[in-house]
Each structure stands twice: as C-alpha cells, then as structure tokens.
Amino acid sequence: MSRLELYSPEGLRVDGRRWNELRRFECQINTHPNAADGSSYVQQGNSKVLCLVKGPMEHGANLAAGTKLDPNGPVLSLNINYPPFASNERKKRPKNDRRLQEISIILKRCFMKTIVLKNYSRTAIDINLTVLAMDGGLLACFCNAITLALIDAGISLYDYVSAVSVGLYDQTPLLDMNALEENDLSFVTIGVVGDSDKLNLTLCEDKLPLDKLERLISLGIEGCHRLKELMDLQVRVAGGQLQERQ
Amino acid sequence: MVLSTAEKSYIYDSLAGENSTRTDSRKNNEFRPLKAVCSFVPNCNGSSRVYNPDGIECITSVKAKVIRTKELSDLINVDVDVEGQRDNSTLCLSLSAMIQRALVNNFDFEVLRLTDKYYFQLYVDILVLSVPGDFKNSSYTLYSLLSLISMGTYLALKSAKLPLLTSTTNDREIEEEPSFADDWELATDLIPAESKFQPMLIFVVGLVGSNVLVDPSLDEEEVLESGLCIGYCQGNIVAPIQSVALSTADGKAFNRKLLTKALETVKQIGQPVVEALESILNTEVDEYGSFF
Numbered sequence A: 001m002s003r004l005e006l007y008s009p010e011g012l013r014v015d016g017r018r019w020n021e022l023r024r025f026e027c028q029i030n031t032h033p034n035a036a037d038g039s040s041y042v043q044q045g046n047s048k049v050l051c052l053v054k055g056p057m058e059h060g061a062n063l064a065a066g067t068k069l070d071p072n073g074p075v076l077s078l079n080i081n082y083p084p085f086a087s088n089e090r091k092k093r094p095k096n097d098r099r100l101q102e103i104s105i106i107l108k109r110c111f112m113k114t115i116v117l118k119n120y121s122r123t124a125i126d127i128n129l130t131v132l133a134m135d136g137g138l139l140a141c142f143c144n145a146i147t148l149a150l151i152d153a154g155i156s157l158y159d160y161v162s163a164v165s166v167g168l169y170d171q172t173p174l175l176d177m178n179a180l181e182e183n184d185l186s187f188v189t190i191g192v193v194g195d196s197d198k199l200n201l202t203l204c205e206d207k208l209p210l211d212k213l214e215r216l217i218s219l220g221i222e223g224c225h226r227l228k229e230l231m232d233l234q235v236r237v238a239g240g241q242l243q244e245r246q
Numbered sequence B: 001m002v003l004s005t006a007e008k009s010y011i012y013d014s015l016a017g018e019n020s021t022r023t024d025s026r027k028n029n030e031f032r033p034l035k036a037v038c039s040f041v042p043n044c045n046g047s048s049r050v051y052n053p054d055g056i057e058c059i060t061s062v063k064a065k066v067i068r069t070k071e072l073s074d075l076i077n078v079d080v081d082v083e084g085q086r087d088n089s090t091l092c093l094s095l096s097a098m099i100q101r102a103l104v105n106n107f108d109f110e111v112l113r114l115t116d117k118y119y120f121q122l123y124v125d126i127l128v129l130s131v132p133g134d135f136k137n138s139s140y141t142l143y144s145l146l147s148l149i150s151m152g153t154y155l156a157l158k159s160a161k162l163p164l165l166t167s168t169t170n171d172r173e174i175e176e177e178p179s180f181a182d183d184w185e186l187a188t189d190l191i192p193a194e195s196k197f198q199p200m201l202i203f204v205v206g207l208v209g210s211n212v213l214v215d216p217s218l219d220e221e222e223v224l225e226s227g228l229c230i231g232y233c234q235g236n237i238v239a240p241i242q243s244v245a246l247s248t249a250d251g252k253a254f255n256r257k258l259l260t261k262a263l264e265t266v267k268q269i270g271q272p273v274v275e276a277l278e279s280i281l282n283t284e285v286d287e288y289g290s291f292f
Helices: A098-112 A138-152 A179-184 A210-245 B005-016 B090-105 B145-159 B256-281
Strands: A025-029 A038-044 A047-057 A075-081 A124-133 A161-169 A172-175 A186-193 A199-204 B035-038 B046-051 B057-068 B076-082 B118-128 B201-208 B211-214 B226-233 B236-244
Touching (some): A025 A138, A038 A138, A075 A098, A098 A138, A098 A199, A138 A210, A161 A179, A161 A199, A172 A210, B005 B211, B035 B256, B046 B145, B090 B145, B090 B201, B118 B145, B145 B256, B201 B256, B236 B256
Antiparallel strands (some): A038 A047, A161 A186, A186 A199, B035 B046, B201 B211
C-alpha cells in the first residue's frame, strides 16, 4: 500500500475513521478470577491484550534470585508474552526480544509513578501481559490493560493511566493508529493520568517535527480522556456486579 | 498444594480401595468442569480457549500457509509455550513433540492437499496462560496438561477456516501456485462437515490400586501409582499409549489388567467428550462479544 492512500483527500483513513476518531474500544475486568488476583482484557480495534496481575505478595514467583525487596515500595516484575500467532504473519519472537524489554522498562517506570508506593513496601507485584492479536498500538494496549488489572487486584493507584498512539500524516495528526498506519508514519504513544494533562508515559521511536509535537500531544490527551471514561464505566459496571453478589 | 505424609496416605487409601472416593467427590470416569470458546482470534485460521475452574487455561491457534512439499510429516508443526517455563524446557519440548507426533500419525492429509505439489502447512501454537502458584514446590508435574491441550487443539482444528480455492484442481500435476478468493465470507472449513475424519484427542488417566481415574486433579496426582496417556480417534484407541510421569514422587509398577481397564474407560468416555466439544463448536461466537 502506498503511503499516500493512508489518508484520502476527503479526510478518511484506511479503516474509514476521521483523523480524530478512536478505534472501537472494549475492555473487561476480572476475566480470570481464579488464575490471578487481578485480570483484564482490552480490545482496541483488532488488537487484543490480556493482563494478569499477581500481588501484592511477599515473594514474587518471577523474582530473580537475589533480588531484594524494596522497603520504599513494591518490586514490579513485568513479563510480556508475544505468541507467534499474534501478528498477521506468523513470527516467533525470542523471550528476550529487545523491543519488548524496552517496553517493559517504560511501563514499569510509568506504573511506579502511578501506584501509591508507601502502601506496598517490601512486596512484589507480578504483571503478566499476553498479546492475542496485534494491529497497532502495542504500548497503548499494554498500558490500558495494566491499569485495569491493577484496579481489579485492588492495588491503590493515584488515578487511571490511559494511553493512546498519535501519528502524523503530512500536516494532519491521526489518533489511535492501526498497524498499516504505524508501518508508514511516525507516531508517538502517550499515557495520561486521569482527567489531568499530566503525562506519565511517552514513547516516540521515529522522527517527528518538533513544531507538530504539541498538536499531536493535545489530540492524544483528548483521546486518552475519552478512553479513561470508557475504562471507568467498565470498572463501575464490574463494581456494581460485585456489590449485587454480596 | 504441598501434602504431608499423613494427607498423602489418607488420599491414597480413599482412592485405592474398592469403593474409591475422590478428593472432589467425582466419579472415577468424571471430568472436572471445563469451559471453552472457539474462533475468537480474528487473524488466525482457527483458535480456541479451554479453561478449567482452578485457573489453568490453554489458548490454541491454528495458522495455515501454502507450501510446496512432498514430505507430509512437515505439514503440521506444534509449538507449546507454558507460562513461566523456558521455551527449551523439558516440559514444553516433550509436550510439543507428543502432540505433534500424535497429530501427524492420525491425520487425514487429504484435507491439506491443494494439488500434487502444493499443500497447506499448519502451525498449531499452544499457550498455557497460567500455572498453579504452588507448582514450583509441589511434586506434581504438568503432563496432565496433555488432555487439556489436545481438547484445545481439537477445537482449534475443527473451527479452522481456509479461504476458498479459486484455481483449478482438475490437473493435479499443475505447476502454478494455487490462488484463493479474497472474500472471507466464502471461506470453507479445514475439516469439512461431511468428512469422517476427526482430529485425535489424548486422555490422561491415573492408575491407583485397582482403579482408573479420569482427569486426575493436582492433589490426586501426588499419590497416584502411575499415569497413562491414551490417544482416541474416531471411536478407536490410537497411539500414543504411554506412561507419563504425573508426579516426581516414586511410582509403582501396575498390573497389566489395569491397562486393559484404562483402555476400556477411555473408549467409554471418548464419545461423550467428542459430543460435548462438537456442541461448543456449534455455539455462535460474536467477534466483539464477551468471551472473557
């Protein structure tokens, strides 16, 4: 596909969205009540991600031997499972894939700023991410799934972190990119804290003109606020069901 | 659960006797409840998710690719990945090898054939999402996953869809690469409904005293004398019939009469299990629905 076909002169993208529209967003929490303390499932367009959280606990199962528990906060360990069938073309990734390792470091940093650290001194929290299908927005899906799973596990957070990717086509910013757009355009992923304008997460792996960055980020923040609303709605639905059961 | 010597001997005695009582009060030939859905991953040809209430979950995907080959055993590739285990761990490797061999030996390669030269190659990727938290310090092994995995594979293979072939198949010697319709609405089943062929299933049974236990639970595995995996395909017992180590504790030799009893049991439970799986296949799945 040529780069020019990604945004038609009428203002439509390959999947028929306008520049400022999100993909269909679906999320669920407490999907695996018996397998983990907190679990969530996030679907952004055709990307599907599962997240299982175990903890807070005294010993982490994935904790490398000799790792000391921290008296000032939890030790987060993040494990990303990217099975070969997740992408369109079957491709096996090694366990220590460098891009995934970098993403897990970024996510860890982001959530260490989001979790109320003082409540979880000397504990370990294991986060297990599984990609079922990937069509763009890898980091954004991960971030949203972790937020929901942490909420489900009852771990205290300062606020939601919702993330979305924003790309640039010529002069036009495009919200929530799919895989086709990500391949050809440069983009930045941002994670926003709650309803504020505070960014807890930014990742840009391509070159972007500096004068356009502000527009991209402000569009991204709007998208994130919308995602936060949708996530909050789902959490309240799940909370209501929990109350009914008691 | 790590069991004490007293607990082990209590469970053993209640299982081995004439009127055996299982820890979860099941009958000897009864499965634990299982739930499953299929065709929920859009970019795979077939997919399934099977899980039991203690949290063990197995996600299976089938992807197909057209290749030019004469070697039929190359056509099926199985890859098992267990959470928290390395790719090259003995558990992952032996599970993949057993499933792959079992599938290749009992497969109707006619369904994969396009022309004399071109075949569909299937990649079966199996992901075991979570293992019990006490796995590292208990004596049970996870070879009992075989039965869960084989059910997942069965569902994924039966739910797999392939694009409609548009090029001619009259001339099987044809050199050209086959071509397919773009429209997924026209897709055909990998295993057509009228075909008699069914993928094989593997059942894991435990042997204790003079009893055969179907689908042993984790605490039962710790006291069993021996474990067997038995293949079942289209009403018959097929290879592999072999013993599997369900526990790292010492096992015992078993009476050969027990082997015949085990085969009988599997023959009996095979058909109901196949029927149950078929009914799951017939349930409609909404792509955006809530399957979690």
